Amino acid sequence: MTTAIRSQVIPVSDLDAAKAVYTALYGDPHTDTPYYVGYDAGGFEVSLTPGDVSGGPVAYTDVEDLDGAREKLLAAGATERDAPRQVAPGARVCVLLDKDGNAIGLRGE
Template sequence: MTTAIRSQVIPVSDLEAAKAVYTALLGAPHTDQPYYVGYNVGGFEVALAPGDVQGGPVAYVDVDDLDGTRETLLAAGATERTAPQQVAPGARVCVLLDKDGNAIGLRGK
């Protein structure tokens, strides 16, 4: 299994307010859409997305086999917070939780 953490998605309740703060910190975003604002920070993706802020930011691990990795983690005791969903051509994501409720994001095909 090849894995790498290459992105963090930060849920925000007010995208415009969050964008002002993160743009002041990280510079202009490379993607600025109503559903996603993305910044490239030295090759690491920091993204803002409108959503439920209760779960906090999620670091996404890039994996070769999203379904296989998901099944392995579920068998090891993780639980599912969000089922796999298509977010871009050739890219799917899901979020699992460890036994303490910490989020584990998976991104793959």
């Protein structure tokens, strides 16, 4: 399994307020929509999404086979927080939890 952490998604309760802070840090976002604001942080994607902030930010590991990586982690004792879902053409994500409740994001096809 080839893996690389290439993005972090930060849930926010007030997108405009968060956007002001992260724009001050990273400059203007490359994507600015009501449901996703994305920044290029030196080749690493930092994004803001409105939603439930209780789970905290999630770092997403890029994997070649999302379903295979997910099954391998579930077999090792991870549990599912968010089932796989399509987020863009050719890209799906899911979030698993380790035994301590830490989020493990997977992004792949």
